[in-house]
Amino acid sequence: MPPPTKRQKREQYRQTHQTNPSTSLPKKKFYRQRAHANPFSDHQLTYPTIPSQMDWSPHYPAFINPNATTSPKPLTKPITIADIGCGFGGLLVALAPLLPSSLLLGLEIRTQVTEYVQDRISALRAQHAPPPLPPPISTSSLPSPDRSASASSSPPLVGLYQNISVLRTNTMKFLPNFFSRHQLSHIFLCFPDPHFKTRKHKARIVSETLCAEYAYVLRPGGYVFTITDVEELGMWMGERFGGFGKRGDGGGEERGLFERVEVPEEGEEGVWEREGGERAEVGMLVRCVREETEEGKKVGRNGGRKFVGVWRRREDPAWPGE
Amino acid sequence: MPHPYQCLLYCSRPGQAEAGILVASSGPYIHTFNVHNGTYLSTWPSGQETGKSSKDDATAELGSGVTAETETHQEDSQRPRKRQKLSPPRDDSGSSTEIVVNGEDEDGQNRRLKPAISPPVIKLAGTSNGHHVVAVTGEDKCIRVFELLEDGCLIQLSERVMPKRPCAVVLTPDESTLLCADKFGDVHSLPLMGQTHEPILCSADDKQGLENGSKEPPQRDFVPSASSLTVHTKGNREALRQQQKIKNPKAEKKSLNFDHQLLLGHVSLLTDVTCVSISSSNKMRNYILSSDRDEHIRVSRGIPQAHIIEGYCLGHTEFISKLCIPPAHPHLLISGGGDESLFLWDWHPGKIRQKLDLRRPVEDLKRRHGLEPASAKPTIRDQEAAVSGDLEDKFAISNIRVHDWSSSKVNKLETGIIVSCEGIPALFHFRIDTEAGKIEHMGTYGPLEGNVIDVAVIQDQGAVVYSMDTVHEAFSTTTVATDQVQKERFPIGVMKITENARSNMCMQQHQHPQLITAMEQCIQRQSFIPENLTAKGKSMRDLLYGLESLRKRGGEEQNVRDD
Ligand SMILES: C[S@@+](CC[C@H](N)C(=O)[O-])C[C@H]1O[C@@H](n2cnc3c(N)ncnc32)[C@H](O)[C@@H]1O
Numbered sequence: 001m002p003p004p005t006k007r008q009k010r011e012q013y014r015q016t017h018q019t020n021p022s023t024s025l026p027k028k029k030f031y032r033q034r035a036h037a038n039p040f041s042d043h044q045l046t047y048p049t050i051p052s053q054m055d056w057s058p059h060y061p062a063f064i065n066p067n068a069t070t071s072p073k074p075l076t077k078p079i080t081i082a083d084i085g086c087g088f089g090g091l092l093v094a095l096a097p098l099l100p101s102s103l104l105l106g107l108e109i110r111t112q113v114t115e116y117v118q119d120r121i122s123a124l125r126a127q128h129a130p131p132p133l134p135p136p137i138s139t140s141s142l143p144s145p146d147r148s149a150s151a152s153s154s155p156p157l158v159g160l161y162q163n164i165s166v167l168r169t170n171t172m173k174f175l176p177n178f179f180s181r182h183q184l185s186h187i188f189l190c191f192p193d194p195h196f197k198t199r200k201h202k203a204r205i206v207s208e209t210l211c212a213e214y215a216y217v218l219r220p221g222g223y224v225f226t227i228t229d230v231e232e233l234g235m236w237m238g239e240r241f242g243g244f245g246k247r248g249d250g251g252g253e254e255r256g257l258f259e260r261v262e263v264p265e266e267g268e269e270g271v272w273e274r275e276g277g278e279r280a281e282v283g284m285l286v287r288c289v290r291e292e293t294e295e296g297k298k299v300g301r302n303g304g305r306k307f308v309g310v311w312r313r314r315e316d317p318a319w320p321g322e
Numbered sequence: 323m324p325h326p327y328q329c330l331l332y333c334s335r336p337g338q339a340e341a342g343i344l345v346a347s348s349g350p351y352i353h354t355f356n357v358h359n360g361t362y363l364s365t366w367p368s369g370q371e372t373g374k375s376s377k378d379d380a381t382a383e384l385g386s387g388v389t390a391e392t393e394t395h396q397e398d399s400q401r402p403r404k405r406q407k408l409s410p411p412r413d414d415s416g417s418s419t420e421i422v423v424n425g426e427d428e429d430g431q432n433r434r435l436k437p438a439i440s441p442p443v444i445k446l447a448g449t450s451n452g453h454h455v456v457a458v459t460g461e462d463k464c465i466r467v468f469e470l471l472e473d474g475c476l477i478q479l480s481e482r483v484m485p486k487r488p489c490a491v492v493l494t495p496d497e498s499t500l501l502c503a504d505k506f507g508d509v510h511s512l513p514l515m516g517q518t519h520e521p522i523l524c525s526a527d528d529k530q531g532l533e534n535g536s537k538e539p540p541q542r543d544f545v546p547s548a549s550s551l552t553v554h555t556k557g558n559r560e561a562l563r564q565q566q567k568i569k570n571p572k573a574e575k576k577s578l579n580f581d582h583q584l585l586l587g588h589v590s591l592l593t594d595v596t597c598v599s600i601s602s603s604n605k606m607r608n609y610i611l612s613s614d615r616d617e618h619i620r621v622s623r624g625i626p627q628a629h630i631i632e633g634y635c636l637g638h639t640e641f642i643s644k645l646c647i648p649p650a651h652p653h654l655l656i657s658g659g660g661d662e663s664l665f666l667w668d669w670h671p672g673k674i675r676q677k678l679d680l681r682r683p684v685e686d687l688k689r690r691h692g693l694e695p696a697s698a699k700p701t702i703r704d705q706e707a708a709v710s711g712d713l714e715d716k717f718a719i720s721n722i723r724v725h726d727w728s729s730s731k732v733n734k735l736e737t738g739i740i741v742s743c744e745g746i747p748a749l750f751h752f753r754i755d756t757e758a759g760k761i762e763h764m765g766t767y768g769p770l771e772g773n774v775i776d777v778a779v780i781q782d783q784g785a786v787v788y789s790m791d792t793v794h795e796a797f798s799t800t801t802v803a804t805d806q807v808q809k810e811r812f813p814i815g816v817m818k819i820t821e822n823a824r825s826n827m828c829m830q831q832h833q834h835p836q837l838i839t840a841m842e843q844c845i846q847r848q849s850f851i852p853e854n855l856t857a858k859g860k861s862m863r864d865l866l867y868g869l870e871s872l873r874k875r876g877g878e879e880q881n882v883r884d885d
Pocket of ligand 1: 036037039084085086087088089090107108109110113169170171172173189190191192193205293294295296
């Protein structure tokens with residue numbers, strides 16, 4: 001029998017890792033995959049026809065109301081933070097304990113990269129499992145609807161990393177299948193694939209037309225965070241968000257739909273974090289996108305530059321003539 | 323073998339029902355007919371009948387009078403300046419008519435006529451006043467706007483080549499702007515009466531520009547001060563162009579050589595687009611609805627806020643192919659696609675009202691067809707599909723048209739819906755039950771002689787004209803019918819919308835021999851059909867049955883592989 005190929009070894013590794021969830025973190029080398037997936041082709045993707053049909057129970061078991069009678073059982077709170085093209089999940093893992101009362105979702109198109117993040121989250125959850133619940137005080141205690149509510153309001157009982165998950169999808173096509181209008185408070189677009197050729201600009205995850213979809217799922221007042229090490233792409237993303245809704249056709253708005261938010265210089269994040277208010281939040285999140293994303297770490301190691309853009313979504317403009 | 327009519331459009335000027343014109347394209351040609359008396363009116367491009375008249379007397383009558391007039395108009399109209407990549411360049415600026423008149427020998431004539439023929443028309447649209455027709459040819463991505471004269475002549479006003487292949491065109495509610503949805507997922511707007519700028523040099527820059535066109539900062543729409551009725555004379559056209567030059571000093575540097583604007587985009591192939599105005603607390607609000615291959619119907623605001631997405635209508639489980647908003651019920655949307663059901667929506671909140679499965683009526687139809695002794699076996703299926711198995715019985719909705727209807731006996735004013743499906747020889751008739759807020763199936767008309775290709779409602783004459791596939795067998799999109807069968811078939815049929823004994827709307831076969839004969843003779847006489855558009859060519863099938871190819875094949879993972 002020939003020795004197992006690299007590919008077979010990877011498959012076997014991944015399979016055992018998934019069937020015996022352990023507390024050991026998965027090894028990246030067994031989840032290698034081609035760098036780019038074509039966002040225009042049909043991948044074998046599963047997605048709900050409408051957001052309300054999505055079964056989130058495998059993703060956030062600690063945030064599902066077990067007594068719900070509707071199918072699928074709904075989340076006890078909506079997902080509000082999306083990491084689009086999350087890659088190996090560094091940002092999610094960093095944000096999970098920092099934003100314990102929010103639900104975060106990573107979206108990634110590459111199968112094996114998604115599996116890696118899934119296994120990583122399972123391992124982290126197992127490592128940080130909450131202490132077993134104290135035995136029930138009396139047998140007569142009814143399963144009150146309060147239980148789930150108290151679970152979500154007191155994070156220690158839930159355990160760490162229960163508030164993050166990942167799923168495989170093509171966000172350029174299926175964002176509205178997962179999120180409803182104005183659902184999100186934060187969207188992260190970290191180190192997107194640059195697609196340098198002009199002909200391929202439509203393949204970019206930030207484009208004039210995709211900004212419309214980000215604006216749709218983002219609530220007024222919500223934020224978009226972009227970061228890249230490619231200066232030209234940084235400017236491009238800035239122009240797309242900054243220029244969005246600012247149209248020269250007479251009826252367009254003076255100001256666009258996205259307002260640029262000031263960001264701390266590299267190294268200044270900590271100062272901002274201590275200031276409180278919006279600056280503290282922006283400082284913390286900018287530090288995470290710079291330092292906690294896999295790509296951010298890589299660029300940091302190589303001494304490269306990182307171009308950050310943060311945008312706040314405004315209210316939709318008034319209808320023309322109203 | 324005559325080419326079937328792949329697109330139909332009815333144009334009538336308000337209050338002039340008897341002069342209503344049916345615009346019908348067969349392959350690359352657009353013919354016009356008077357529906358009322360069933361006479362042939364004209365053909366675009368006009369050169370072809372003249373080209374043929376030397377050897378075929380019958381065509382002399384076909385083109386008589388018409389050709390001469392068209393020729394004069396063509397002198398005035400703007401010359402197409404740029405040819406698409408696919409067809410060899412025209413070697414002079416003259417129309418094909420002139421080439422023929424110049425007295426080429428038979429061979430030379432043919433050689434020079436062929437390049438003048440554009441690719442097949444894939445979509446037709448018209449203004450509600452019946453004055454303008456818009457035709458889209460797919461392969462060269464070209465949108466042509468015509469003035470439709472009262473005598474049926476089509477005068478080309480403009481020819482604009484889009485950056486990507488258009489899939490649907492529609493007029494905005496005020497009819498001043500065209501929306502074009504393309505294969506790349508973008509919707510562009512262009513002024514209906516817009517023109518290409520001069521000079522047009524087909525340089526490397528231009529080609530590059532076509533690719534980048536949609537990424538450019540939007541230009542301001544040019545609003546011509548000349549009215550649509552005046553722009554086909556030479557003097558006005560020149561004035562218009564001069565004016566345009568001044569208004570758009572920088573426009574000439576732009577790569578797409580006409581005013582256009584990117585309104586919105588999906589990362590998916592767009593399949594249809596429609597516009598609607600509804601009043602909300604006494605204000606009219608415009609919306610654009612766009613549908614794609616990935617089961618989405620997007621609701622955006624109208625121009626100039628098309629970048630704001632208001633919502634989605636989600637529920638289809640296969641590609642969407644048609645969107646239809648009944649003018650009498652602008653809050654409702656009827657959609658259809660590859661999931662074999664008609665969907666009725668309250669599109670603004672994005673709520674499904676009803677999902678009406680068409681598989682049963684289609685099965686009934688097939689059974690009926692199977693019982694008919696002389697007809698083809700209903701089990702002859704698309705062979706390619708049969709190999710892949712699962713597609714065997716799938717079909718896609720290809721047309722959804724609405725009509726108004728009022729009973730002559732009781733006080734009833736209703737909206738009817740006529741639906742056809744790819745590869746199915748039938749019309750399905752429905753009504754909107756406004757009280758229940760539902761669609762009700764009123765009847766299935768079939769099996770007809772051939773698969774229904776397109777449907778046009780002749781509202782002011784209470785009729786429906788449908789075109790049929792004369793080439794393939796009924797119920798098949800691949801099996802070519804025998805020559806004998808092909809010869810006996812009519813390319814179109816006419817139905818009358820009437821009422822039954824219970825005062826409900828219904829349809830009845832309508833004998834209209836003049837129109838049917840005129841339309842049949844017209845395609846018999848069509849002198850030149852490109853080789854690839856003959857029955858055996860795949861392009862004819864793609865033209866008539868392009869929807870099925872939108873279905874996702876499932877199967878293996880594409881483009882994502884372990885390295
Ligand atoms: C360069 S990586 C960055 C990963 C991560 N955000 C980070 O900063 O470390 C870009 C990721 O986006 C993913 N991606 C690209 N297009 C996508 C799409 N249409 N939908 C979802 N993910 C996509 C790629 O598979 C890739 O993992």
